Amino acid sequence: xxxxxxxxxxxxxxxxxxxxxxxxxxxxxxxxxxxxxxxxxxxxxxxxxxxxxxxxxxxxxxxxxxxxxxxxxxxxxxxxxxxxxxxxxxxxxxxxxxxxxxxxxxxxxxxxxxxxxxxxxxxxxxxxxxxxxxxxxxxxxxxxxxxxxxxxxxxxxxxxxxxxxxxxxxxxxxxxxxxxxxxxxxxxxxxxxxxxxxxxxxxxxxxxxxxxxxxxxxxxxxxxxxxxxxxxxxxxxxxxxxxxxxxxxxxxxxxxxxxxxxxxxxxxxxxxxxxxxxxxxxxxxxxxxxxxxxxxxxxxxxxxxxxxxxxxxxxxxxxxxxxxxxxxxx
Amino acid sequence: xxxxxxxxxxxxxxxxxxxxxxxxxxxxxxxxxxxxxxxxxxxxxxxxxxxxxxxxxxxxxxxxxxxxxxxxxxxxxxxxxxxxxxxxxxxxxxxxxxxxxxxxxxxxxxxxxxxxxxxxxxxxxxxxxxxxxxxxxxxxxxxxxxxxxxxxxxxxxxxxxxxxxxxxxxxxxxxxxxxxxxxxxxxxxxxxxxxxxxxxxxxxxxxxxxxxxxxxxxxxxxxxxxxxxxxxxxxxxxxxxxxxxxxxxxxxxxxxxxxxxxxxxxxxxxxxxxxxxxxxxxxxxxxxxxxxxxxxxxxxxxxxxxxxxxxxxxx
Ligand SMILES: Nc1ncnc2c1ncn2[C@@H]1O[C@H](COP(=O)(O)OP(=O)(O)O)[C@@H](O)[C@H]1O
Ligand code: SF4
Ligand SMILES: [Mg+2]
Numbered sequence: 001x002x003x004x005x006x007x008x009x010x011x012x013x014x015x016x017x018x019x020x021x022x023x024x025x026x027x028x029x030x031x032x033x034x035x036x037x038x039x040x041x042x043x044x045x046x047x048x049x050x051x052x053x054x055x056x057x058x059x060x061x062x063x064x065x066x067x068x069x070x071x072x073x074x075x076x077x078x079x080x081x082x083x084x085x086x087x088x089x090x091x092x093x094x095x096x097x098x099x100x101x102x103x104x105x106x107x108x109x110x111x112x113x114x115x116x117x118x119x120x121x122x123x124x125x126x127x128x129x130x131x132x133x134x135x136x137x138x139x140x141x142x143x144x145x146x147x148x149x150x151x152x153x154x155x156x157x158x159x160x161x162x163x164x165x166x167x168x169x170x171x172x173x174x175x176x177x178x179x180x181x182x183x184x185x186x187x188x189x190x191x192x193x194x195x196x197x198x199x200x201x202x203x204x205x206x207x208x209x210x211x212x213x214x215x216x217x218x219x220x221x222x223x224x225x226x227x228x229x230x231x232x233x234x235x236x237x238x239x240x241x242x243x244x245x246x247x248x249x250x251x252x253x254x255x256x257x258x259x260x261x262x263x264x265x266x267x268x269x270x271x272x273x274x275x276x277x278x279x280x281x282x283x284x285x286x287x288x289x290x291x292x293x294x295x296x297x298x299x300x301x302x303x304x305x306x307x308x309x310x311x312x313x314x315x316x317x318x319x320x321x322x323x324x325x326x327x328x329x330x
Numbered sequence: 331x332x333x334x335x336x337x338x339x340x341x342x343x344x345x346x347x348x349x350x351x352x353x354x355x356x357x358x359x360x361x362x363x364x365x366x367x368x369x370x371x372x373x374x375x376x377x378x379x380x381x382x383x384x385x386x387x388x389x390x391x392x393x394x395x396x397x398x399x400x401x402x403x404x405x406x407x408x409x410x411x412x413x414x415x416x417x418x419x420x421x422x423x424x425x426x427x428x429x430x431x432x433x434x435x436x437x438x439x440x441x442x443x444x445x446x447x448x449x450x451x452x453x454x455x456x457x458x459x460x461x462x463x464x465x466x467x468x469x470x471x472x473x474x475x476x477x478x479x480x481x482x483x484x485x486x487x488x489x490x491x492x493x494x495x496x497x498x499x500x501x502x503x504x505x506x507x508x509x510x511x512x513x514x515x516x517x518x519x520x521x522x523x524x525x526x527x528x529x530x531x532x533x534x535x536x537x538x539x540x541x542x543x544x545x546x547x548x549x550x551x552x553x554x555x556x557x558x559x560x561x562x563x564x565x566x567x568x569x570x571x572x573x574x575x576x577x578x579x580x581x582x583x584x585x586x587x588x589x590x591x592x593x594x595x596x597x598x599x600x601x602x603x604x605x606x607x608x609x610x611x612x613x614x615x616x617x618x619x620x621x622x623x624x625x626x627x628x629x630x631x632x633x634x635x636x637x638x639x640x641x642x643x644x645x
Contacts, residue, residue, distance in 0.1 A: 059547055092550030099548075104541040109563050109639055119549040151639040167549070 007032040008207040013070035023278035025051050026231045038208040040218040043228035046275040049211045053179045058087040093123040096168035100180040102160035106152035113148030116167045135166035158189035179211045227251045230286040237311030247313035249291045293317050349620040354395045357609040407614035412606050417614040428596035432580045434515035439522035447530025469524030478517045478590035495592040514591045518583045529572050533565040567637045574630030
């Protein structure tokens with residue numbers, strides 16, 4: 001699946017480590033994204049989701065980007081060549097990013113109209129203010145004309161995230177990377193922002209990489225899902241396949257930890273243990289110390305098991321045979 | 331915001347009163363009797379008593395303070411015991427000299443210190459950063475008097491590029507005035523430049539880690555614009571505050587620098603006054619300096635508010 005020529009974004013063999021032989025943050029991350037599609041990357045905190053996003057934007061600190069391996073092809077152009085001027089010309093214009101913290105992601109000393117306008121003007125020359133006004137209207141900010149001159153601290157979290165979205169989309173990018181765009185917001189505001197993003201994406205036919213650890217969001221918005229664990233994509237498939245037929249024990253564990261929306265409220269199941277730090281990784285399956293299905297063979301690197309429709313899981317023991325085994329999570 | 335400044339101004343008043351009391355009491359601690367100094371050879375008791383009477387030295391301290399401060403508030407700092415000149419005239423005469431020295435030193439320090447701080451923060455951990463830090467450390471540790479004397483020996487005496495001493499008012503010959511003041515302000519500015527460099531560096535390092543800097547990069551801005559506009563504008567607040575607070579150090583440094591280069595400024599005025607036990611002059615000079623320091627603090631506070639939209643819009 002990875003590497004097909006027509007994809008908007010094609011990532012293959014992405015690897016990242018601290019130093020030449022340092023512990024790997026990312027290993028062999030690969031996925032394709034078509035225009036108009038939404039790929040959700042899910043996983044617990046510390047799995048390397050943000051790292052992947054930042055690598056795609058070409059914004060890794062130099063100490064890390066030096067050790068970046070693999071290929072990232074965007075609109076037929078190889079981003080991994082690390083031509084800084086070329087990357088800069090793509091950033092904000094063809095590839096935009098929305099960050100997790102709307103509170104700290106806007107510059108506190110500049111007016112929001114200027115901050116949005118600047119994103120336009122640095123790629124188009126002039127007319128930033130008119131464009132900023134137009135974008136504020138589009139992202140549904142009331143009294144956009146009045147808000148142009150506001151400073152970030154004068155807006156609520158939800159409004160700030162709308163401003164971030166306006167800023168990211170001002171140049172009509174082909175690809176948007178959103179790193180947990182709703183995590184820091186109130187629950188009611190979360191769905192508004194998600195609706196807005198989905199709406200903007202549909203109208204413009206953008207591709208979107210949405211990072212989240214909220215499976216409810218995934219169910220709502222994803223075309224395809226990549227489940228990340230300890231720097232690896234351990235399962236990857238269409239949203240239907242991942243939700244109705246999860247194969248990797250980690251995915252099954254994540255599913256089990258989602259509280260049911262209706263019915264009697266049950267105890268929230270979480271996977272015991274935590275994501276290992278890159279420095280504490282052992283050879284073989286990275287999930288083995290938390291996996292209830294682990295056997296001695298799991299100490300060797302797990303194979304990629306391939307199912308229908310590009311559904312892939314990285315595990316020795318897939319397909320999971322019996323539900324009784326899966327119930328071991330409960 | 332106006333209310334904030336007003337309140338800040340009101341807080342300055344008790345501070346000024348305290349300082350004036352302190353300055354007044356300071357004279358009691360200075361060794362020597364001014365009357366003896368004044369009387370010179372003529373030391374019969376009657377003369378001494380007359381002098382004491384004339385300068386109100388027989389009154390209680392609170393009365394002496396009250397007499398002194400009321401006069402000061404009317405712009406009358408008394409007359410110099412030595413020269414008989416009004417102290418206000420002396421101060422107004424010397425102050426511009428020192429202000430020019432201070433302004434040029436500060437300009438020099440900012441011109442060197444701030445860009446160096448930015449460059450070393452952006453290149454943190456590289457050889458450039460190391461070099462900048464070594465230079466800053468040398469700037470901090472080379473004593474002013476040594477640097478001044480070396481400069482005079484090399485630049486003035488051997489190469490004869492700049493004058494070694496003296497002062498020319500800018501109104502008389504602007505360029506000659508700048509030329510004469512160049513070496514002293516370099517000497518006085520090096521320490522400040524180093525302090526500013528280190529402060530700028532840490533302030534920039536702090537700001538460069540912020541999320542909004544990453545946002546600025548994600549927009550596709552050039553690194554230059556990210557650093558100079560988005561980061562530096564935020565790093566500026568603590569830098570401006572420090573610069574205003576360096577004023578005290580500047581005055582202290584000016585005293586020494588004016589001695590080295592024999593500049594007839596404030597520093598020389600105070601040193602001469604102390605050695606001559608010219609108490610009234612010392613009081614006047616210290617009071618004006620303290621006032622200047624409080625004024626600079628006030629400016630720093632205002633700048634802090636003006637640079638920070640969050641505070642600017644608060645009531
Ligand atoms: N600046 C950093 N320096 C070193 N390690 C980091 C840094 N940021 C994150 N990490 C590590 O990299 C891994 C991936 O982090 P991240 O991509 O932020 O995870 P996620 O976004 O999935 O929560 C984690 O193990 C984390 O501890
Ligand atoms: S390889 Fe083994 S340890 Fe890893 S997920 Fe599969 S069963 Fe669990
Ligand atoms: Mg993250």
